[in-house]
Amino acid sequence: MRKIFILLLLMGMSNLLYAQNSLRITIRSAEKNEPLAGVTTLIKGLNRSAYSDHEGILILKNVPSGKQILEFKLLGFKSKIDTVVVSENKTTEHKVVLNPEQEEIEEVVVSTTRRSRSISDLPTRVEAISGEELAEKANMKPGSIQMLLAESTGIQVQQTSATSANATIRIQGMDGRYTQLLKDGFPVYSGFASGLSIMQIPPLDLSQVEVIKGSASTLYGGGAIAGLVNMISRRPEAEPEYSFMFNGTSAKGFDASGFYASQYGKTGVTTYAAVNLQKAYDPSNTGFSAIPQFSRFTINPRLYQRLSSNQKLMVGIDASTENRLGGYMNYISGDRNESSYYERNLSKRIGSQLCYDNSLKGNTHLQIKNAFSWFDRSIDYRDHQFYGNQLLSFSELTLAGTTKGMDWVTGLNLSTEKFNQQKIQSGSKLNMHQISTGGFVQNTIKFKDWFSLEGGLRTDVVNWRSIYHEQRTEVFVLPRVSAFFRMAQYLTSRLGGGLGYKTPTIFTEDAEKIGFRNLNPIDPSKVKSEHSYGLNCDFNYRGIIADKITVSLNQLFYYTYLNNPLVLSDSSGIGSFSYANANGHIDSRGFETNLKLGYNELKLFLGYSFTDAKDHFNAIQVIKKLTPKHRINTVLMYEKEGSFRMGLEAYYFSEQLLNNGNKGQPYWVCGFMAEKKFSHFGLFINFENFTDIRQTKFSTVYSGTPDAPVFADVYAPLDGFVVNGGAKLSF
Incomplete structure (x- = not known):
């Protein structure tokens, strides 16, 4: 009994001695010298652990004096073991620097x-x-x-x-x-x-x-x-690049393209050229093309010139022409029966872009941009033609810089849009002209390592008119704000919202469906612009598990409210279509989940979206047409970098409400692709929709006669199972 008492007394005295010993550890990253929060620290032999706070600091109390072995762990960083000599009856300071894992998460x-x-x-x-x-x-x-x-x-x-x-x-x-x-x-x-x-x-x-x-x-x-x-264009690199691609499909398609890029001292050039050919394809034997016949030619050259050490210039041209013919297969194949249904789209596009950059003193940056785009298109049916051209222009002057931790940008822009209908068979011309002048300012401030705020304000003055009506002028003031929060090293969140607008236009999905037939001009005195506001919030986690598995998880929530939506209707009841602002609003709410996992050469992508979009017109609530409420995206990819890759994918679409009041069938679309790369050569093959899902398996695509068909809404694939494959060359 006496021995036990002495032992307990000694243990108590040792604890009193420990109580005076503290260890204060500061943990930072080697790359950016930033504090690391959430680092797990284990004292080996004592089975004790603790976590660093948002300043990268942790304090351990009651640590025995003498040598202690500590292990530090954090996702995305190499584990580290340190030996620390803890002083007696005082606080021992120790600094730790962690290096990133060799397999870092890709920065974009x-x-x-x-x-x-x-x-x-x-x-x-x-x-x-x-x-x-x-x-x-x-x-x-x-x-x-x-x-x-x-x-x-x-x-x-x-x-x-x-x-x-x-x-x-x-x-x-x-x-x-x-x-x-x-x-x-x-x-x-x-x-x-x-x-x-x-x-x-x-x-x-x-x-x-x-x-x-x-x-x-x-x-x-x-x-x-x-x-x-x-869409961001490829730019020339230090080494010249020549790449070519040839592709053929089981649906009678062929593609050939080439890309060239090179840097010659202060001058860089890129050129992309392509030809895309397709024969009409009808896998369901409906008598109508699921894929139309078309031929398209494209060329996009660009010049990059460094004018001086702080000035550079980009000049580019985009040009394409296409002849697209769909409809009754007999007509497409050469039987030009005048009563056969067909739809021909002839289009030409040519555009120019110019961008001048000047890096001024004091981290200030001046940019001048200008673009023109001319687009000519005719839509021909057996008994109707719609033909016109559109000229777009865009000019912008911006000044940007960094001042005391703030990234700011301000600017002015002028955009114009002019549409001229070239031929008219009946009714009124649909010519429209719009001029928009705007000024904007945007500022991003990093208040703390864990908190940034971005605010923007734009004011647009828009003048628009149609050919037979007086001009209408509208002013839009559009604020926007977004906030960034870093709650831990790999856990972040964003919260944002802003206002938006859309001026009236005749070019909508509904007008495309009727081929702009019997469409009346928009009257600015009766129709006004659409206004909106939107909110979104997301949470994002990026890390590495068990030193091998990369993880990226994003959860987004959103809400959009659109007031005075522009709708197309046959209010006359005689097939004469007009645009008007609906009495009510449209809203869309939902969420998106995206998960990416990587393990050595394997990558898994999982995505889910929930969309609840509704029309609220005249106090009646209706689900948005042709909008699946549930969608699932899955992709499993194996890739040996620079050598081989293959992937299996599956996409799910839930039922959709159709314009006739019925609901479309839910379906899955599955695909498989593979690519083998050699030093300057590669082969690829893709099995798209290998389960051969086609809307024609669920219901008929058209009613009526082949000469006067009435087509149903398209909500599922029409082309079915298609195999494509080809070769790539690069030097």
């Missing part, structure tokens, strides 16, 4: 917010499609960005013609006209050009595609109510 830089910044700490939420993901989608559909956008979470490609495959893109359940398309920050794909734009923009001369979902009108003006898509 974006420019759509007008300042080139890392996507990881940008207050505005931007999604980027680049690198191997961009190349993979280009293998599947080399002629257009349709596949690239269609397989992204929260984005839907809506086909507007059953026989010509014309289509627009929808973001978060909103119609295509509420999404703004840009090329290198130039908004030149609006209006009449929008009906064919995503079918004619090739992905092979792009280095990155950046997407902002939600109201973004403050950035580039009206039209970005649902969001915007900015």
